[in-house]
Amino acid sequence: MKIVAALLSVTLLALLLLTPACAPGDGQKAAAEKTEVAPPPVPVEIPAQVKETLKNSVKMLGGTLKGHLVAALDEKGTLGALEFCGSQAQTLTGEASTDEVFIHRVSLRLRNPANQPSDFERAQLERFEALNAEGKLPEGAFIAHKDGERDAAYFFKPLMMGKPCLLCHGDPAGIEPEVLARLQELYPTDEAVGFAEGDLRGAFVARTYLN
Numbered sequence: 001m002k003i004v005a006a007l008l009s010v011t012l013l014a015l016l017l018l019t020p021a022c023a024p025g026d027g028q029k030a031a032a033e034k035t036e037v038a039p040p041p042v043p044v045e046i047p048a049q050v051k052e053t054l055k056n057s058v059k060m061l062g063g064t065l066k067g068h069l070v071a072a073l074d075e076k077g078t079l080g081a082l083e084f085c086g087s088q089a090q091t092l093t094g095e096a097s098t099d100e101v102f103i104h105r106v107s108l109r110l111r112n113p114a115n116q117p118s119d120f121e122r123a124q125l126e127r128f129e130a131l132n133a134e135g136k137l138p139e140g141a142f143i144a145h146k147d148g149e150r151d152a153a154y155f156f157k158p159l160m161m162g163k164p165c166l167l168c169h170g171d172p173a174g175i176e177p178e179v180l181a182r183l184q185e186l187y188p189t190d191e192a193v194g195f196a197e198g199d200l201r202g203a204f205v206a207r208t209y210l211n
């Protein structure tokens with residue numbers, strides 16, 4: 001944040017210094033134009049309680065999915081776990097949403113087309129991707145956003161590739177052949193292989209409305 005603030009103040013300073021030089025004598029006109037421009041919207045504050053609710057719903061769904069996945073891998077092996085993921089992950093995710101909080105998983109490289117991000121979500125994922133490349137990925141991000149007429153509060157939680165994830169999302173050459181074949185059968189447009197440990201796989205997104 002400090003860096004952003006510093007950059008902003010440097011940019012502002014540069015603008016202040018440059019403007020008179022670029023447009024000598026135009027000061028009055030600029031001032032007149034300025035009054036017509038609407039003031040920037042006041043950023044909406046997300047109340048602490050709302051943040052807590054969003055965070056909890058991600059924590060719960062994350063725990064549920066991971067618990068089921070680990071158990072399935074343990075009991076049924078990768079192919080069996082794949083059948084579980086294919087049939088249950090969407091259902092469990094759908095059931096995690098309430099009247100108050102909508103939650104889902106999104107990714108820039110999709111396996112299941114149902115997990116397509118919105119344009120707004122895509123932009124956040126791209127930001128996460130850039131931050132991860134710099135080693136500066138946050139644990140999560142709260143973002144206030146206007147969804148049409150309504151103010152929405154979002155929580156984005158990065159989903160990282162750990163070692164067990166690579167069984168079904170890693171380099172195709174390292175995936176068990178029967179698992180790879182089943183993946184291709186179930187998801188003909190699968191883009192979610194070829195990941196390495198530490199890659200950003202996607203994010204949990206929880207959303208609620210503030211008004």
Ligand code: HEC
Binds near residue numbers: 078082086090106
């Ligand atoms: C046993 C195979 C398997 C393993 C292991 C696995 N996944 Fe997946 N993953 C799938 C399948 C199948 C889907 C598509 C079904 C769904 O969840 O919607 C999927 C979908 C996803 C999605 C939703 C986005 C999309 O592309 O559809 C994310 C995010 C994800 N996996 C992350 C992970 C993470 C993180 C791990 C490790 C903790 C992991 N996966 C381990 C099989 C697996």
